[in-house]
Amino acid sequence: MSSEQPVVLNVWASWCIPCRSEAPLLRAAYESFGDEVTFIGLDVRDDQESARAFLNEFDLDGFEHFFDPSGAVQGSLGRGGVPLTMFYAPGGELVERHFGVIDERALALNIDEILRRGP
């Protein structure tokens, strides 16, 4: 992944209960840092109708989301579970790969880390 902006990639699914729990934090992060950080969602092993309902429920439409019904893209990222949140510095360096539900502190700290790292 290469981008001039830092990137937060969140792997989620509408059937995933922990994803539901961290969704409000991701929305808050997007509202706070959306101008400086690119937020990308990767919806895996899901159906589009449920995914759209999830995005509407949590008002996550501001993200750019990609649909991975087979989980092939997710598999290439390393580990199969959801949620998974990855933080990339400008230029594409992977700074942190957070498996499982992310908390506010870890989210804020890693966003701060990728904002401060140069390409």
Added chain:
Amino acid sequence: MEFTLLWAALSGAAGLYGALWWMGRRDTSLCVRDLWEIAITAAVVGLAVGRVVAMVRGGVNPLAHPGDLILVRAGVDTAAASVAALIAAGWLTRSDRFEQLDGLTPAAVLGVAGWHAGCLFRDACLGTPSSLPWAWSQPGSSITRHPVELYAAVLLAIGAWALFRLRLRYPAPALVSGLGLALAGLVRLITEPLRPSLFAGPVWWYGAAIAIGAALAGWSLYRTGSSDTQQSPPPLQ
């Protein structure tokens, strides 16, 4: 599944129990078992209420998604949790409120210190960037940061010891409880700017805790002073 949060909670519980045990050996008027049960019950009530409030504020209906309640990592509303825990502790100690709360407060403060120190289990101690000699960095990073959670742990531990000593020397009802509440708010207030956050922190809540705690301590001193004046022996004739 990660259990780092559980280890941090156990670190807090160990701090609480260790302090109660230590205090109980030096002050036989303390009923350690009762205080332990009150503290744990209040903490569980606070955690549950804080989680429900965080869910509601995040747009998740707790009735439709009761399973989300246990996902405390996704957020606990600090202010709601603190208020609920204080109300629960107040209700549980209703028969002898300030005597028990004053006994519990130093241990509770040390328990909170233990929770903050539990960041070492969670790999979650770091805050804003710093070039101070004791600052350290995340693995793979050259950006050194304040170990802000350890600052809070140290300040609270020192405060807990001071509160325990104060209670032994000056047992005015509600004085230690008030100062403990003010101390907890003060430590959060002064360390909050060093924490990375998605939100503007609930600073006014910390200010409110300081004000309420200080008012309680002031009321305690005033009441004790009045009582001393009324009960002073008559002058010799």
